[in-house]
Amino acid sequence: MVGRARADAGQHQALPPPRFVGRARELAALDDALGSAPAVVLLDGEAGIGKTRLLREALRLQAKKGRRALVGACPELRVPYTLGAVVDAVRDGADNVAALRLSGLGGALRPLFPEWADDLPPAPEPLHDATAARHRLFRAFVELLGRLDVAVLAIEDVHWADEATLEFLLFLVSRRPQAGSVVLTYRRDEVPPDSLLLRLTSRPPADAHLVRLTLQPLDVGETASLVSSMLTGHHVSHEFAAFLHARTEGVPLAVEESVRLMHDRADLVRQDGGWARRRLERIDVPPTIRDAVLHRVGRVGPDTRTVLYAAAVLSGPADDATLRAVTGLPDDGFAAPAAEALGGGLLRELKPRQWSFRHSLASHAVYEAIPAEERRAMHLRAGHALEQWPQPPVAQLARHFRLAGDVEAACRYTEEAADLCLQSGDVVTAALLMHSLVATMAVPVESLVRLVTEIQFQALPGSDPFSEIIESLRSALDAQALTPEQQASVRFQIGRLLMAAGRMEAGRAEILTAEPHLRPDSPEAARARILLALPLGDARPVTEHLQWLREAPPTAKPMTSLDRLQVSVERAFALLMLGEETGWEEARHIPDVVPDPRDASIVTIGHANVGEAAMRWGRYDEARTRLARARTLAERHQLLDYLDSVASSLAHLDWFVGAWSGLAERAARLGVADAVRLKDRCEAALVEGLILGATGKREAALERLAFAGRDDQQRIEATSASARLHLRDGDVAEALRLTDDVAETVVGSGIWTRASDFTPVRVAALAAAGRFDDAVRLTGTFERALGDKEAPAPQASLMLCRAVLAEADGRLAEAAGLFAQVADAWQALPRPYDAMLARERHVRCLLADGGEESVLLPRLSDVRRALSALGARADSARLARFINERGSGTRRARGRGRPSYGNQLSPRELEVARLLLEGRTNRQIADVLVVSTQTVASQVRSAMRKLQVPSRTGVALKVVELGLLDEQGPALPGDEGNHPRRA
Template identity: 50%
Template sequence: MAAPAFVGRAAELAALQRALAQGPAIVLVEGEAGVGKSRLLREFLGSPAGREHRSLVAWCPPFREPYTLGPVVDAVRQATGRIGGLRLSGLAGALRPLFPEWADELPPAPDPPEDARAARHLLFRALAEVLDRLRVSVLAVEDVHWADEATLEFLLFLAARHPPPASLVVTYRANDVPPGSLLLRLSARLPAGAEGLRLAVGPLDVARTGALVSSMLDDEPVSPALATLLQQHTDGIPLAVEESVRLLHDRADLTRRDGAWVRRRRTELDVPPTVRDAVLERVARLSGPARAVLRAAAVLSVPADEATLGAVAAGPPPRPGGPAGGPAGGPAGGPADRPAEGLAEALACGLLREDGGQLSFRHALACRAVYEAIPAPDRRAAHLRAGRALAVRTPLPVSQLARHFREAGDATTWMRYAERAADLALAAADESGAASLLYDLLTHPRLAAYDAARLVAKMPFSSFTGDRRFKEMVRALRAALDAGTMSPEQAAETRCQLARVLLVMEEFEAARHEMIKAVAHLPPGSHSAARMMAYLGWPRESSTPVATHLRWLRRAAGVAASLPPLDRMGLLVERVTALLMLGEEEGWTEASRLCGDPAGPDEARHLGKGRLNLGDAAVRWGRYTEAAGHLAAAEAIAERHGFRRYPGIIQATRTHLDWFTGRWRGLAGRAAALADDDEIQPVTRLEAVLVAGLLDAAAGDPGAAGRFEHVLAEARRRGAAELVAEPAAALCRLLLARGAVGEALLVTDEPVRQVADKGVWLWAADLVPARTQALVAAGRVDEAAGLVAAFAGWVRGRPAPAPRAGLALSRAILAEARVGPVAAAAAFARAADAWQRLPRPYDALLAQERRVACLLAAGAAEEALPLARKVAQELGDLGARSAAERVAGLLRDHRVEVRGRGRRGYGDELSPRELKVVRLLATGMTNREIAVVLSRSPKTVAAQVNSAMRKLGVRSRTALAVSAVESGLVS
C-alpha cells in the first residue's frame, strides 16, 4: 500500500497558486472533514511556487477550551528555537506571558494599559513584529473553525494592516463555524491591495475516486465497480476513501481480476475508525435533542419527514455519551422527546440535510458511525418505534418494515414483511435484494419446515453467491426434512429444492442422490418433476451410461409441452446443456432457440444461463469462436440484469478458452485470482486451478503436478465427472516426461474406463492421446490401437473439432509405433494442422515438435532443422519455456544456432533486471519506490516481482525476500 497521490485538485491548486503569486492575499479554503483541505495546502507549500515563500503553518486543535492565541504561538515556537536574534523592539515585552521560556531574551514587559482592548492590541502588534522579523510571507492556519476568539481577532488584525505584511490562508469546515464567528469577516473586508479567494474543496467523482485508489495500489487499474462502490460508500471524501481501501487491504479483501483491482468478497464495507471518530466527535458537541434527532435519522437510514423522525426520536433521552459513543459525549442536555428543538441544530451542524421536506444524513458513513454507536437496547426500541410509525403508511414500505421489525427482535412480523419485500424485489428485477431477504428467512430458526421449499423456489440463484451461505441454506433444508412434519409430497418438493441448491454448489453427487429420492414422489406432470428429470440427464456422475441420461431427458421433454412458456424455456436450457455435455449434436440444433434477446428479467435469467452453458460446451467441443460469442452474450446479460453469480463462471470459462487459444499474457494472474475467489463455487474454481497448472507445466514448474492432483481429487469427490479427463491427461504427460510410465498408466486407467463406460468421448480430446502415448511406451500397442479405434468410432460424423484433433494426434502416436517415422511425420503434420485450425497453437507446436523428431529419425534433417528452429521460436513467443528450451536443446545438439527475436530467456533463473528488483524489495521498498530507483514504471516492477515469485515458487513478497536471501541471491 502506498500513500495516495494528489488527485482531482489541479484546478484548486492552480487557483491557490495564482492568488498567492499576485501579492498579499487572503484565501479561505472551506470543505468538510477529510475532503482534502490540508492536502491541498501541503501540495502548495511543497510546490516550486510554494517554496518561494517563507511559510508558517498553525493548527487549531479541537479543545473544548482553546487557549489564547495557542495556534499562532505554537507555530512561532516551531519556526525558531530562539528569539534573541530577531532584534525585536520593546513591544516584544508583551509576549512574556505567551513565551515564558524566552523571558531572558525578551525586553521587560511594558506597563499594562488600563483598557483591556488596548492590551490585546499591544499583544497583537508584538506578535505581528515577530512574524515580520521571521520574514513570514504566508501564514496558514488550519481548522480555524476550532480557533479561539483571540486567534481570530489576530488574523483580522493582520488582514487590516496596510500594506498587508503577509498572505493569510485559512482552512475550515463551514458547517462547524459557530454562529457569529469572526472568521467570515476576513473575506467581507479585504484591505486595499490584497487579493481575496474563497476556495471550496468538494468530494471526488467516481473517476477521480478510482484514480486515488489506483495510486495506492501501484498505479494499477481499479475496476469501475470497485471505484463506484467506494465513491458511493464514502461520498467521494478522500480521507474516507483512503481509510476504506486500507481496511480492505488489511483484511485481504482486494485482488486482481482481468487486469484490475476488485473486491474479493461482497460484504458490507465498514466505517473506517478515523472517519468514525471524526463523526462521533462532532456529534458529541451537540445538545441532547440534536443527538436524539441524529440517532433517529441513523435508525431510519433513508430520507424521512419530520413527523416520522420525531416519532422515532421520541424515546428516552440519550445516555451520557449518547451516540458519540464515548466519554466525550457529555450529559444529555435535554429530553429527547422534544426532537423539534434538536432538528435545527442537527441541520446546522452539517451532518443532516433536508431535500423537499425529507431529512437524511448527508453522508452514508456518518449515518453508519452514529448508528453503530447507539447502545443495543436503545437501538432495538428505536427500530420498533420506526416500524410502528411506518406500518400506517399507504402504500406500505415493506422493505423498511422488514428491516425495522427484524432489528427490533419481532421475528413473526419481520418474516411476514420480509417475504412480501422479496416478492416486490423480484418483481422489480432486484435479484440481489430478493436473494438476501430469502436467505435470511430460510436460515431463521423460526421458519416452519413446510415453508422452506416454497422460499427456495423463489431464490434467484443467478444473483446468490458465497459458499458459506449455500451451506447454511442446505443445513436449513435438511433440518426441515429431518423435522418429519411434512407430507411425502411436501418432502419431495423440499428434496427437489435441496437438489437445486446442491447443483448450484456443484456438489453433483449429493444432488443426484436427492434427485433420485425426490422424483419418485413428485407429481408426474409437475414442473419440479420435469426439472429433476432434466437434471438427471446431465452426465455428472461416473457410471451411468449415455442411454440412461437420454431416457431422463426424453421423459422431461414429455412434460415440457404442458408447462408455461418461462418454465419451458428453463427446461430447454437444462436439456440443451445436458445434450451438449453428452456429446449429442442434437444439442446444437436446439441451442439456436436460446440465442435471442431476452424480453424481460425472468427470460434473461434463463437465456443468461443458457448462453453461459453454451459457451462452456463450445469450449469442450473445440468451437472456440462460438464459445467467445456465447460468453460475451452471457456477460452482457449478466451485467444488464445484475446477475452476480455469472461473471465469475464466465471468467473461469474464459481463462480455459484463452489457455487453449494461446492468449496467455496475464492469464496466470487471472487464473490465480479466480482460484482464490471464495465468491465463486468450488468446481468452477477448479477450472481456474487447472489452467494455472497447465501454465505451470508449460513453464516447466514442478508444482504443476500438485495442482493436477488437487483438481482430480476434488472433481471426483464432488461428482464433476466431466472435469476429470483433462487434468488426468496433463498429469500423464508430466509423468511420461519423467519416464514414469507405470504411474502414467495408473493415473489414466480410471478416467478412460469412465469415458468408455459412460460413452461420453467428448471429454477425451486430451485424454486419449495421453493414454495412447502411455500404452505405447509400455509396449501395449494393440491395446492403444483398440482405444484409438473406439475413440474414432465416436468422433465419426460429429462436428467436434477438439476431439477430431485429439484423434489425429492419437493416430500419429500409433503410427510412430507401428509404421515408422516417415508415415508418423506426415501424421503429426496432420495433427498439427487440426489443432491449429481450432486454433490451439500450443498443441499444434507440440505436434510439430514430434514431427521434427520423426523427420530426424528418418534422416530428413534438412527438412527437420528449419522446422525445429521455427517451432522453438514460436514456443518461446507463446511463453511455453519448457518446450522451447527442449527444442532449442535439440537444435544445439545438431549445432544449429538458436536465434530469438526477443530478449534472452532465463528459464527458471532470475534475469538481471529481476534480480535488481528482488534485491531492492528485500530492503523493504515498495514497488513504487523500486520504480523510482530503477527508473521503471510501477507496472513493470510489479510484473518483474510476479515473475520472480513464480520462478522461486513463492506466493508473497515476504516469502520472495526470504527465499532470495536463503538462496544467496541477496546478501
C-alpha cells in the same frame, strides 16, 4: 478530594460536545475543493477519527456561501434497498417535488419514493434490461439533483455501500460536465476487496478534480484542547492529556467517550483552577470506543437505557413518536429518559423531534448489548410502528419483522421490497433480501420453495451463497410436517443447489430421492430428469443419462414462460454434454435478449454452458460468441458470479487458441480470489497450471493442477495435464497411476465429450508401458463413442491416438503421416500449441525412420521458433537441445532414401536393446540417444514385434541369445557409421 469531585460532577451532568480541534488544515483543503470547480473528495480515516465532524464543519461553511448540500449515510446494520443512502439524502432535501417540474424521466423514481406518487410524472414503460432500467434511474436522480440545485452530495461510510449506490456514484462522477461536487467518507481498511469503491479510489475519471484527505489522530496538545472544550474551557494538565492520549491513541471519539465516562464516574478532579485525573492506579479507561459506550450505557437508569436500545434497533434517524412506540414506555414515562439520553451525549437531534446516535459505532455497540428477547420485542414494535406510516418503508419492515421472528410479515414485506428493487433494475439487492430471509428464518415450505426458486444466486457476492440456503432447506425437512410431495420439492431444491455448488454426486443423490415423488407433469419433475441426465460426477453409461431425457413425460400442463425457458436451456446443455448433435438445434433457441429480468439469469447460464460445451466439441468460434453473450448479459443484469465464470471460461478458451499474452496473470488473479467460487477458481488454476507446465515450471504446474482437480468439471483435464508432464519426464508409472483413477469415468461410460484431452494421454502412457493391446482397445472405445460427430477437437484427438499407436508399433512412416494430419487438424481450429507438438512428433518419426537430417532438422527449428513465439519456453528449449545435439555429430554419408531393414532390427533398435540390457528405463534411454520417450517406446515395441517376444526383458534376452550385439556394442549418436551391424 473525591468528595469534591463528586460535587463538581453533580454540577456538570451534561458535558457539551467537544469543540472542533486539530483539523484546520484539512478543513481549509476541503472548503477550497468544494468552493472551486466540481470536485470528487475522498475522505478516509479510521472509525471515530472525525470524518463526520470535519464534513459537517465544511458543509456549514458552504451553506454560508449559499451552496446547497445533501448528506446521506450507509448504515452498518444494512437494510438492503436500492440506492438507500442517496434516497435518504434526497428525501431529506426535497420539500415540494411538484414544483421541480421534472421531465418524464422522473417517473422512474416512483419505486423508491412511493410517498411522492401524486407529484411525480407517470411511471415510464418497464425496461426488461436491468442495466438500462438502472441507468434510466440514475439519469432521473441526476435530473432531480440538478433541479434541487445541489452543489454537494455527501455520502458517509461508503465502505458499507451497496453495489447500486456505488454504481450510481461512479455514474455521477463520470458525467461531463460534472453537475456538482461529491464527498465520500470511508474507512480504507473496511473496504471489501471486490468493492466497486476501489475503482473510484484507485482509478477516478482522468479529468476529475480529485482531492484525497486522510485524517490522522490528534497529538497530545490537540487532545488537551479537545478535552478542555468539553470541560467549560478550563485548563487540562499535561499529565492528564498525555495519559488520555496514550489510552485512546488520539482518536477524537475515543477521547470524547472516555472523558464523558470519567466525568460520569467522578474520575476527574478540579485542581489549581484546571482539570486533572485521580491517581493512575485508581482510574480505568476502557480500551475501545465500544467498551466506553457500554460503560456509559450501564450507568444510566433502566428507562433511559430502553430509549437508547430503541434508537439502536431503529438504526437510523427516528422521530420521537416512532421511538416512543419502540420503547414500549407509557406516554408520560418517555420524555424524561429521552431527555437524559439526549443530554448524555450519545444521541443527537438532527432536526426538531428527530434523533439518532451521534456515531454508528455507538449505535452498533448498544445494539449488540440488547438482551435477545428485548431486542426481538423491540423489532416487533418497530415493525408495527412503521406499518402505520402513510408510505410504509417495506425494506425496513422486512428487516424488523425478520429479526422479530414474524415469519408471515417478513415474507410479505421481503417479496414486496424485492419486487421494488427489480423494478429499478437492482437484481443484487433483491437477491440479498430474499437470501437473508431464507437463511435466517424457518419459512413455511410453500414460501420457502418459492423464495429459493426466485433467488438469483448468480447475483450474490461471495464464494458460497448456497450453504446457508441448503441448511435452511434441510431444517425444513427435519422440523416441518411435510407431505411426500412437499418433501420431494424441498429435496429437489437441495439437489439442484448442491449441483450448482459443484457437489455433483451429493446433489444427484438428493434429486434421485425426490424424483419419484415430484408431480409428473410439473416443471420440477422435468428439471429433475434433465439434471440427472447431466454427465457430471461419477461414471455412468451414456445410455443411462440419455434415458432420463427420453423418459421425461410431456409437460402438457401449461408451464410459465420462465419454467419453459429453464427446461429448454438445461436440456440443450445436457444433450451437448452427452455428445448429442441435436443439442445444437436446441441451443439455437436460447434468446439473446430477454423480456424479463428473471429470465436473464437463465439465459446467461445457458449461453455460458453452451460456450463450455462448444469448447469440448472444439467449436471455438461458437464458444467465444456464446461466452461474449453471457458476459454482456451478466454485466447488464448484475450477475456477479457469472462474470467470474465467464472470465475463467474465456481464459480456458484463450489457452486452447494460443492467446497466451497476459493469460497467466489473468488466471492467477482469478485462481486466488476468495470471492470467486470454487468451480471458477479451479478452472483458472487449470489454465495457470497448463501455462506453467508449458513454460517449464513443473512443480508449480503440478501444484495448480492438483488444486484444479478439486472440481469435478476440471478434474479430468487437470489429471490429463499432470499425466502429460510426467510422461514428458519419462515417469510412465506415475502417468499410468494418475490416468488409472479416472479411465473408467472418462472412456468407459461412452461419454466422449469428457475424453477428448484425456484419451491421447492415456493411450501414450499405456503404449510407453508396453501395454499396446490395452492402448488399442481404449482407442477403439473412444472411436465407437465419438463416431462421425462434427466435433473437431475430439476427432483430432482420435487421430492423435492412432498416430501414437502407429509410432509405438514401429510403423514410423505411417505415424509421421498421421501426426502431420493431426497437426493440420489442430491448426485449423486453431489450437496452435497442440499443432506444434504434433508437428514435432511428425518430424521425429521421420528422423527415427531414417529421414535426411539436413532436411528435417530445419523443420524442427521452425517448430521450435513457433513454440518460442507462443510462449512454450520449456518445449522450445527441449527442441533446441535436441537439434544442437543431433546436428553436432559426424555421420556417415549415405545415398538418398531411407534404408529398409524388413524384419531385422535397425541400428537404433539395437542401440535401444543394448541399453535395455543395462537395465535402463525409457527416460534414461531417451536421454542417452537424445530422442523422445515416445520414440524409444515405439522402437521397443517394434523390436518386440520383430523378435516375437512379449516384453522389454524379452528383447534384451533375445538379442543376447541371437548374438546380435557385437563385443563393442552398437554405436551411440555421432558414430553410427564407424561399426558394422549384424541383423
